[in-house]
Amino acid sequence: MADQKTPLTKAFVVEHLDPELGPWSALEYGCIARESHARGARFLLSSVPAELQMPADLAATQGLEVEQRSVEDIFADIKDRVCLLDPAAQVELSPADGENFDVFLFGGILGDDPPRDRTSELRKKGYAGRRLGPKQMTTDTAVRVTRLVVHEKVPLEDISYVDYPEIHVSEHERTEMPFRYVVDAKGQPIMPDGMVDLIKKDADKGVDDLF
Numbered sequence: 069m070a071d072q073k074t075p076l077t078k079a080f081v082v083e084h085l086d087p088e089l090g091p092w093s094a095l096e097y098g099c100i101a102r103e104s105h106a107r108g109a110r111f112l113l114s115s116v117p118a119e120l121q122m123p124a125d126l127a128a129t130q131g132l133e134v135e136q137r138s139v140e141d142i143f144a145d146i147k148d149r150v151c152l153l154d155p156a157a158q159v160e161l162s163p164a165d166g167e168n169f170d171v172f173l174f175g176g177i178l179g180d181d182p183p184r185d186r187t188s189e190l191r192k193k194g195y196a197g198r199r200l201g202p203k204q205m206t207t208d209t210a211v212r213v214t215r216l217v218v219h220e221k222v223p224l225e226d227i228s229y230v231d232y233p234e235i236h237v238s239e240h241e242r243t244e245m246p247f248r249y250v251v252d253a254k255g256q257p258i259m260p261d262g263m264v265d266l267i268k269k270d271a272d273k274g275v276d277d278l279f
């Protein structure tokens with residue numbers, strides 16, 4: 069596996085599709101930035117409105133490139149090298165796509181249950197699409213899985229996941245997260261630093277309001 073790694077010139081782009089950028093998105097984006105930076109990949113957060121106030125912690129994160137331009141403008145000259153990760157795509161992402169594409173594009177959308185297919189806003193732009201399996205992932209999980217497939221060359225089906233994990237928010241209460249996550253060496257879902265505390269803090273809200 070390790071000897072098959074592709075030299076990383078890849079860019080991961082999250083096109084921010086919401087007018088605001090709340091604490092959940094800030095934790096996810098910060099996590100993507102740190103992981104990308106640690107592995108020599110670029111991470112661009114695109115279509116960020118000029119008037120949007122970036123949370124200070126996020127703005128200071130190493131590896132984060134904030135862009136007011138959209139992905140279409142930034143990568144206009146290499147449109148055929150851009151791959152949209154799309155839950156409705158007909159083709160699954162495979163290690164060979166590391167050679168087919170240089171830019172991997174994700175919807176900067178908080179997960180929702182049931183999914184509202186807001187990725188369709190990016191689908192309209194006409195990029196080649198790839199799916200990461202049938203289950204909805206958080207945006208940071210989708211980037212992590214894409215990196216494992218195209219950089220580490222791990223086939224999608226060989227990655228260890230946990231679906232809909234429960235988080236203990238108090239001694240007697242649990243919240244089910246309606247997403248698929250990659251697991252760590254201890255079998256625990258990989259989530260951004262601070263996410264479990266945020267889930268606990270927001271536990272009294274309905275899950276639809278969380279993301």
Ligand SMILES: C[S@@+](CC[C@H](N)C(=O)[O-])C[C@H]1O[C@@H](n2cnc3c(N)ncnc32)[C@H](O)[C@@H]1O
Binds near residue numbers: 199
């Ligand atoms: C939290 S998901 C949002 C899905 C969402 N409910 C929607 O309205 O499309 C954020 C992004 O992660 C990526 N993503 C998540 N799960 C995926 C999957 N199973 N296949 C492909 N991409 C996925 C997509 O780029 C998606 O726009």
